[in-house]
Each structure stands twice: as structure tokens, then as C-alpha cells.
Amino acid sequence: GNSVTQMEGPVTLSEEAFLTINCTYTATGYPSLFWYVQYPGEGLQLLLKATKADDKGSNKGFEATYRKETTSFHLEKGSVQVSDSAVYFCAQAINTPLVFGKGTRLSVIA
Amino acid sequence: GAGVSQSPRYKVAKRGQDVALRCDPISGHVSLFWYQQALGQGPEFLTYFQNEAQLDKSGLPSDRFFAERPEGSVSTLKIQRTQQEDSAVYLCASSLAFNQPQHFGDGTRLSIL
Numbered sequence: 001g002n003s004v005t006q007m008e009g010p011v012t013l014s015e016e017a018f019l020t021i022n023c024t025y026t027a028t029g030y031p032s033l034f035w036y037v038q039y040p041g042e043g044l045q046l047l048l049k050a051t052k053a054d055d056k057g058s059n060k061g062f063e064a065t066y067r068k069e070t071t072s073f074h075l076e077k078g079s080v081q082v083s084d085s086a087v088y089f090c091a092q093a094i095n096t097p098l099v100f101g102k103g104t105r106l107s108v109i110a
Numbered sequence: 111g112a113g114v115s116q117s118p119r120y121k122v123a124k125r126g127q128d129v130a131l132r133c134d135p136i137s138g139h140v141s142l143f144w145y146q147q148a149l150g151q152g153p154e155f156l157t158y159f160q161n162e163a164q165l166d167k168s169g170l171p172s173d174r175f176f177a178e179r180p181e182g183s184v185s186t187l188k189i190q191r192t193q194q195e196d197s198a199v200y201l202c203a204s205s206l207a208f209n210q211p212q213h214f215g216d217g218t219r220l221s222i223l
Contacts, residue, residue, distance in 0.1 A: 004152075032209070034211075036214075041216075042216055043114070043201065043214040043215050043216040043217055044153070044201065044203075044214040045214070046211050046212070046213070049211065089152050089153075091152075093209070095208075095209070096155075097143050097145075097155040097158055097166070097169075098143075098145075098153070098155065098203075098212060099155070100152030100153050100154070101152050102150070102151055102152045103150075103151070103152050
């Protein structure tokens, strides 16, 4: 079945460090891909999305590119801030409800 | 309000009790989804409505779980005879249509003692 695998956390970075959170998917067909973020005590918020191969989603300095050849959608940010500390979820959907990865907790230290 | 609203935010119940969780979607959103999020895990799909019709309930873990959306707006997720393994955060999401981005509420954290 369809699934999402993302790197396990926690990830701890210093402020202004470069961030990569890996995400790969398995699907029959070509899903839409998403990154959601969950700040402490809050619900999930859509961070960015991409709907077809080679699309790049971007928001708040975060980027992810839909790579069909490697079935990946890695999340990157060039310079993280303390306020980016949260849990990040990669997800896919192809005519179905969202299928999420297990989440990666990011802690950014000043 | 402008977002998806869920109530209560926290619910503690004794094993065997029935609970009801409420979701107020964004006005005009046709699609409504329920997810269950266990501690340290990603959300897992429970059920989906399009207006008042429950089109997919394949994720409901047992027949103790029941969801409804009688007027195509507010939805209630009911769990009968709760068990400890039902302890989780229950998330509701709504979207304009099935394949449109989903907007999530803050969730209801359910603890079964």
C-alpha cells in the first residue's frame, strides 16, 4: 500500500544551521506530496506542497522538490531559527485521505 | 471562527465509558476527515465525509467507533466502551473538496484511565 518514510528524530541544530529532513514515499501512481508542521500544543499546519514531478513547494524559507525518479520529497531550509522548533510530517495523497510519515522532531538551539 | 474547531481539547474517561468528540469544520468545506494520532506517531486516517455522506470508514479500528455528520457541517466521533488503547489525539480536518489541502483543528487529547 501507499506509505511514507521519513528520517527519525530528534534532530537538534544550532540557529542558522542548514536543515534537511529526508522523506521517501511508495505509491501506485503519482501522489500529491505535502509537508505539515506541528508546533507544541497546536494542530497540524500545511507548510508546503507539490502536486507533480519536479514541482518545488516553498514557504517560510522551507523548500521541497518532488523527485519522481527517487520517490523523494526532502525538506530543506538554509538557516533555521529557534521558532522553527516543531514536529514535521511528510505526507502523500492520491485520491485518498492523507498518509503521513511518523514525524521528525526538530529542536533549534540559540 | 476562521479555522477548524474541536472540542473538548482534553478528555479523560474511565475504561468502559462512552465519549463524544466534536468537530466544527471551516464554513463551506465539503470534505471532513478524522484522524487518530498516537503518541510519537503520525496521524492515521479514520473516516471521511463528503457533506453528510460517510464515504470511507475503512480506518475505524473497531465497531466501537462511530462518526456522523448529519447536516453536512458539524461532525461527531463517538467511541463506545472505551479501552486504554483508544488513548490518542483525535484530529479533525476539513477541505473545500476531496483533493484540496486539508485544514486541521488543534485536536482532542483523549486519555483513558
